[in-house]
Amino acid sequence: MPQITIRSFARFRQLFGEMNTVSVPEGTSVLGALLAFAKTQKDGMDELFAGGKLGSHIILMYNRERIDSDDAKTIHTADGDEIVIYPPVSGG
Amino acid sequence: MPQITIRSFARFRQLFGEMNTVSVPEGTSVLGALLAFAKTQKDGMDELFAGGKLGSHIILMYNRERIDSDDAKTIHTADGDEIVIYPPVSGG
Amino acid sequence: MVLALQKEDIDIGALISASRTNNDGAQIVFIGCVRDDGNMDALEIEAFVPVAEKDLADIAAEAMERFSLNSVDIVHRYGRLALGETIVVILVGAGHRPEAYEGSRFIIEKLKEKVPIWKQELSGNARGEWVH
Amino acid sequence: MVLALQKEDIDIGALISASRTNNDGAQIVFIGCVRDDGNMDALEIEAFVPVAEKDLADIAAEAMERFSLNSVDIVHRYGRLALGETIVVILVGAGHRPEAYEGSRFIIEKLKEKVPIWKQELSGNARGEWVH
Numbered sequence A, B: 001m002p003q004i005t006i007r008s009f010a011r012f013r014q015l016f017g018e019m020n021t022v023s024v025p026e027g028t029s030v031l032g033a034l035l036a037f038a039k040t041q042k043d044g045m046d047e048l049f050a051g052g053k054l055g056s057h058i059i060l061m062y063n064r065e066r067i068d069s070d071d072a073k074t075i076h077t078a079d080g081d082e083i084v085i086y087p088p089v090s091g092g
Numbered sequence C, D: 001m002v003l004a005l006q007k008e009d010i011d012i013g014a015l016i017s018a019s020r021t022n023n024d025g026a027q028i029v030f031i032g033c034v035r036d037d038g039n040m041d042a043l044e045i046e047a048f049v050p051v052a053e054k055d056l057a058d059i060a061a062e063a064m065e066r067f068s069l070n071s072v073d074i075v076h077r078y079g080r081l082a083l084g085e086t087i088v089v090i091l092v093g094a095g096h097r098p099e100a101y102e103g104s105r106f107i108i109e110k111l112k113e114k115v116p117i118w119k120q121e122l123s124g125n126a127r128g129e130w131v132h
Helices: A011-016 A030-040 A044-048 A069-073 B011-016 B030-040 B044-048 B069-073 C012-019 C049-066 C097-114 D012-019 D049-067 D097-114
Strands: A003-008 A019-023 A059-062 A065-067 A082-086 B003-008 B019-023 B059-062 B065-067 B082-086 C003-006 C026-033 C042-047 C071-077 C079-082 C086-094 C117-123 C126-130 D003-006 D026-033 D042-047 D071-077 D079-082 D086-094 D117-123 D126-130
Touching: A003 A011, A003 A030, A011 A044, A019 A030, A030 A044, A030 A069, A030 A082, A065 A069, B003 B011, B003 B030, B011 B044, B019 B030, B030 B044, B030 B069, B030 B082, B065 B069, C003 C049, C012 C026, C012 C071, C012 C086, C012 D012, C026 C097, C026 D097, C049 C071, C049 C097, C071 C097, C086 C097, C097 D026, C097 D097, D003 D049, D012 D026, D012 D071, D012 D086, D026 D097, D049 D071, D049 D086, D049 D097, D071 D097, D086 D097
Parallel strands: A003 A082, B003 B082, C003 C071, D003 D071
Antiparallel strands: A003 A019, A059 A065, A059 A082, B003 B019, B059 B065, B059 B082, C026 C086, C026 D026, C042 C079, C042 C117, C071 C086, C117 C126, D026 D086, D042 D079, D042 D117, D071 D086, D117 D126
């Protein structure tokens, strides 16, 4: 099955570690891959999903481009893809 | 007669020199002292007075305090007083 | 134009000199510092460096264009920073001061909104709150 | 707090370091520079020094109060300055950036409105326009 890398920053890195991979069926959406990932992690569902919906505070990148949460269910992943998740930023 | 020092900056310094003194009768107003001064200088009247009125662009200090042009005729000078005149500032 | 994420401290005087040209009537330097809010004795700054670098370049280009700036330099630090240390320096040069002030403010607001950098409070060896 | 009129160049990096405390979340530095407007190769800056010093102190005190600033430093040069040289440095420190930006802008606007300092363009040995 295709391997998707999930990269996490800040609070999510502390909870899940920086780099993870998840194996998902061919053609799984970004949302589907995140759901599969969340289920492998302690507190993953609580942290990332609320009532089955991706948390609105989570910022997503797909292959190094930011994507809108709403598009996570329509973008289909392929082997070697990278999804990045992070909480709101606070630099400066 | 009382001696009043007239100190000029920037354009007025170039025209009149930095330090001048003018002798005026006891009790002469700041305006009167400036008028007496202007008459002693080439171009003094043209530069400082317009139709007998002190030019509105001229900034005045009397003994190191800024004064309003309108008050120049009501403040009475005494021997040793200093009047400073300068054009609009442009620092920074 | 210097755009960098780095662990090392920033030589602000050198940045200012290097950026200055005869077209600058005004330079504005914004410096973000580690402020003592009473709950911590250091900050740990985390950055997603390659993305942050690209974002800084995009923000700098947008600011140059929108505010007719002569130059933009942005240097942001990451790693552990003690109280009072410099976190970020944003330097803009412009012909006139209104553009310089507005351009500077635009850059820091965009940076705080968008660039993947995070701050966590540290107290001794204990990790505290993520700053928001 | 440094408030000065001087002929010598200004060590901006040293000013920034000296002013910084752990209460500063933001420092803003405004630097006015001799810009090449095509008509001149230098500026002669004239100041009525004792009055200008007093005015800078008054403006700094008013800005500290109005914008809750931690610190204000203002150094303005006079004498002959070549293209690209520093004319004035205004440094403010504050807990948060909005006050720092607003306080900085307040100070430069007040300085330009009130403080007895004048600029004349020089071209070779010829004296040109007084800048307004």
